[in-house]
Amino acid sequence: MGAEAITIVETAPVGSIKYCIVGLPDVGLVGLIAATHIIHSTEMPEVGHFESDILPPIVVIHGGDPKAPFRVYCKDKLAVITSEVPISAAILPMLARAIVDWAKSKGVELLISISGTAVQNRLDIEIPEVYGISAFSAEKQLLSKADIDLLEEGFMVGPHALILKECQKKNVPNIVLLAQSHYQYPDPGAAASIVSALNKLLSLNIDTKQLLEQAEEIRLKSRELMQRTQRSMQTMQKTQEQEFPAMYV
């Protein structure tokens, strides 16, 4: 392993995987909150973690056990990749490559990145809409069948943008789901919309009731991670997602 490479170390046997969901700290912590909810509600066991010299020197203690902050969970051919720490712009290319290479090695049929897209009028939106992006026509049809509108124009910045590019390059079927969200505040409502969209898209049956009931607690307890994530979003110029694309380029 090169000093700058990131690898996924499997700590439990992982066979082939049908769907792989990636939810990382990003806009409104939407991806992370949704990923955590899926892991908890399906009682998905941890099967691996990310290792590299370039990852932050952090160990998280849960139930007395030290754990790597970037982890992989898997149950019934559904895998979830998540992180408890924000990701710096510098390691994004290596991280995207590691995720896509691992997914490909597991024969993943669809890699789904989940996140939020900031909207200024979020307070006026009761149930956030979810938009989909894919580079492949078959996956665009999947989105259409699940009644998920395509994001027609805009910018995408950060881990999911690189994962999409990497999937395109390596021919790994990929969809990005973005829920309308607060930019700077944890948004469990947007995460619930993502889970509902995944239910439709992948024929899952994950309840969002508990997620919505715990919304205030989630907002309170993820304050500090949201603040740190905001800083990492600044370094990757995330606000560009809220700009209009140039018309004549």
Add this chain to the structure above:
Amino acid sequence: MAWWRRKMFEQIEALEREIGEAFEEFFYERPMWDIKTGRIKPLTYVTEAEDKIVVTADLPFVRKENIKLNVSEDTLEIEAAMERCVRFERWGTVQRSCEFKSFHRIIKLPSEVVPEEAKAKFKCGILTIDLPKKVKGYKIEIE
């Protein structure tokens, strides 16, 4: 674009980044809680428009009637009692089983405002305060 111009822009960008990071590090308030007072700092966001400053704050577990705002020309103080105490169990070494009962934060405003004209609303746990600026700028007639 000539290579030296590109290099110059890259250097300016790197410098901007460094200054930004140093500035944030300096003003970064950590930790965001105080066990002795049972207070937590809420997440806040300050935006500056031409004629006003808008401050928003995320206040989960708070009811409108329990929010107290104190505005001066250059600061905004937010204090809000929570509906119920929130416990963090088995966390860390010093702060094991800590309990918090309110939010509190004093925000230094980026320019002077008119406190008497400030307006606030609270929706879905998010507080929004509009603070009209003291000096609003001058209109320039185009000849």
